[in-house]
Amino acid sequence: MGDIRANGLHEQMNKFYFFFRLKLGYLLFSATEKRSRIIQSSRCCLQDVFSSDESLIRYVERVRDDINFKSFYAKILKESERLTDKTILARHRRPPKRCQSSSDSAEFSSYEEFYRQQ
Known part of the structure; x- marks a missing residue:
């Protein structure tokens, strides 16, 4: 097995x-x-599937709401301080003309705004 630094x-x-x-x-x-796990259970019924779907959708919506995302992002920033390089906001680049549509490409004013859109 090769060195993990290979290929960056x-x-x-x-x-x-x-x-x-x-x-x-x-x-x-x-x-x-x-x-x-719920839907693979041998005792699973259709109502369990619907219920777990609704629960998962609500969970993802909560993760994306402003308050929860801000706390998640702050926690990630704190944890990453000793593990990763400092975060940088990518330079805004115009897409090639062949790829441009009528709408402008997104520009982000903060790291948090950029990562929220991921």
Whole structure:
């Protein structure tokens, strides 16, 4: 097995965005894992499926609301201080003309705003 620094993997893992996406993925996948266990149960009925779906949707909406996202983001910032490089906001770039649509591309004024849209 080769060195993990090959192909820039080690460098990517030291970036804030990697850490953020890893934590967000864990948060969401742990909720979907619960739903998966419920619907795979031998005693599962259709009402259980609907109920778990509604519960999962409400959970994801709560994660994305302003208050919960701000606390999640603040927690991630604190945890990442000793583990990752300082977060940077990507430079705004215009898309190539062949890819442009009538709407302008998004510009973010803060790190939090950028990561909220992820």
